Amino acid sequence: MRPTARSLLLATALLMGAGAAQAAIVFQDSFNAENGGAGALNYTSFANWTVTGGSVDLIGNGFFDLLPGNGLYVDMNGTTGQGGTIASTTVFGPGTYTVSFDFAGSARGLDGIVTVTLGDLTQTITLSSSTPFTTQTFAANVSNAGTLNLTFASGIPGGDFGGLLDNVVVRTPEVGVPEPASALLLGAGLLGLGLLRRRRAA
Ligand SMILES: [Ca+2]
Ligand SMILES: [Ca+2]
Incomplete structure (x- = not known):
């Protein structure tokens, strides 16, 4: 799969997730x-x-x-x-x-x-x-x-x-699937944490 197609799929999945946040x-x-x-x-x-x-x-x-x-x-x-x-x-x-x-x-x-x-x-x-x-x-x-x-x-x-x-x-209040922006932020945060751990381990 070409990278553009993959990111399009990812974006669609995130958008669908946002729609489920009710x-x-x-x-x-x-x-x-x-x-x-x-x-x-x-x-x-x-x-x-x-x-x-x-x-x-x-x-x-x-x-x-x-x-x-x-x-x-x-x-x-x-x-x-x-x-x-x-x-x-x-x-x-x-x-x-x-x-x-x-x-x-x-x-x-x-x-x-x-x-x-x-x-x-x-x-x-x-x-x-x-x-x-x-x-x-x-x-x-x-x-x-x-x-x-x-x-x-x-x-x-x-x-x-x-x-x-x-x-x-x-x-119940609107909770559940995080919105795309916060999902990306969470992903970036986790990635950063992983890199930090790896650096400390080294
Ligand atoms: Ca009555
Ligand atoms: Ca009735």
Whole structure:
């Protein structure tokens, strides 16, 4: 192989590596696969969540479908008259994460209120009744001292009409494959170190 062809291949490989440097998704839930795709009141059998307080309803797909076109989603106030709390069964290790989710008002005349927690993140979101699903994004630093589960708690203690939750995603920051410039720098550094060692050995 001619040197130019070889360096072209190398450059292409480095560029492709740079393209792979994206935030990694470590948790994702659209709720669409719950309960065989059918809604259920006071649902507790979530694949990725434990209902740790009150109750929540699994709605959508034509079942109390307040915001059609989103598959299944969660009404943070179930049908027991108590706001619900759900906690991820996934425990997040120490690190920095980006938490995003879609949240909407109750679509039944009341504000939707939810508090999300993970590590040092505690954020309460209040949306008016008619606000459609809007994506909320927050940073969360997890240490051993903080909350290791991702939780969502309804901010409406009583009543059956809660805010609506869908599409929860947790990402790690952009890490992984170094960019071409830093890869070259690292290579040059290692080469220098090798030469230095060889010289010392001599
Ligand atoms: Ca959904
Ligand atoms: Ca409800």
